[in-house]
Amino acid sequence: MKMRKMLAVTLLLAFVLVMASGCGNTNATKTDGAAATGTQAAAEPSEVVLGANFELSGPVAVYGQTKMNGVEIAIDEINKNGGILGKQVKLIKYDNKGDDAEALSLTTRLMTEDKIVTMLGPVTSGRVMVAVPVSAQFKIPLVTGSGTAPAITVADGKVNEYAFRVCYTDAYQGGLAGKFAATSLGGKTAAMLVNQNDDYSIGLAEAFKGTFEQNGGQVIEQVSFTNDDQNFNTALTKIIASNPDVLFVPAYYEQDALITKQARELGFTKPIIGGDGWDSADYLLQTAGAAALQEVYFVNHYFSGDSDPAVKAFVDAYAAKYNETPSSFSALGYDTAMFVKNAIEQAGSLDPVKIRDAMAATKDFQGITGNLTMGENHDPIKSAVVITFDKDGKPILKEKLQ
Secondary structure, X not given: OHHHHHHHHHXXXXXXXXXXXXXXXXXXXXXXXXXXXXXXXXXXXOOEEEEEEEOOOOOOHHHHHHHHHXXXXXXXXXXXXXXXXXXXXXXXXXXXXXXXXXXXXXXXXXXXXXXXXXXEOOOOHHHHHHHHHHHXXXXXXXXXXXXXXXXXXXXXXXXXXXXXXXXXXXXXXXXXXXXXXXXXXXXXXXXXXXXXXXXXXXXHHHHHHHHHHHOOOEEEEEEEEOOOOOOOHHHHHHHHHOOOOEEEOOOOHHHHHHHHHHHHHOOOOOOEEXXXXXXXXXXXXXXXXXXXXXXXXXXXXXXXXXXXXXXXXXXXXXXXXXXXXXXXXHHHHHHHHHHHHHHHHHHOOOOHHHHHHHHXXXXXXXXXXXXXXXXXXXXXXXXXXXXXXXXXXXXXXXXXXX
């Protein structure tokens, strides 16, 4: 089934690229200073058209919905304050349903029919990676706020020119988790429970293992699971028998919650560590319970309880509109939109190529998730946090990581 899906996506991508080679970039303006041909120059756009290609339904809908909420807070704020380059922002948003083929099709639609100047999303790494070749073909920037796989921005040793992210990479956060486990928690041995069907999970696990062992630790057990697994007792029993000091679980919140609950029920009381896929505090509490979340730690992009005035203002605005505390996905959605605004203003143009150049040159952009300077590989240089839980299951800040 997985091979059939991959083949279908590959064939669709090939069709899109063949069609694109005949159509060219219908959205970008000239960048060489030459006069427009024909009897009339193209009319100046009356608005800034951005596209959002998010997972608004499907298995990770919480990520897509909360990230879209953050984007919409930003767009509302931008338009209220005069727009970008004096123009109001029009956001065209689509639901890719967490499906590769749908994400690919919608990317093509946004970049051809909808005439966007930049695309926000998708949310998860797999969906972003199928969109990257289309972005490159049409020369329209793509910015993800949460796609963490390294291959999004660098493939085969070459930077993907039109792909950017405002979040850190799998390797970065996996490495931070490994260092935290070895130094802050003093772990000497670790076990890993890894989703063998997910690039995100595999990437974090590889980075965790490398950094944990560089800091004097040893990974003594690794067990795999699949996307459809709900019962982890057999895997956890094997892990518990190896008696690790810490357990690393690089997965998404639905399975994280089940794994944590079942691990505690089996008597595992030692630290459980994860990445930003854990960031759905309400779901974790409802599913696993407050007691199970003791000694759980995960690396994340920001902490909603931060005393920084900008963070507080965002949290207050979000809570007023959606009646809940924004997750890191919400904050990254906000930062994604604001990063695009900053780049367009720095470019002084709606030419996607000039916007791309401005994104690559970004320095000291102050976002909700930290100060960002864009690295040469289109990965941001920024800080991270480690979040844990109090006795009532409420998330609290454990540590800031540079």
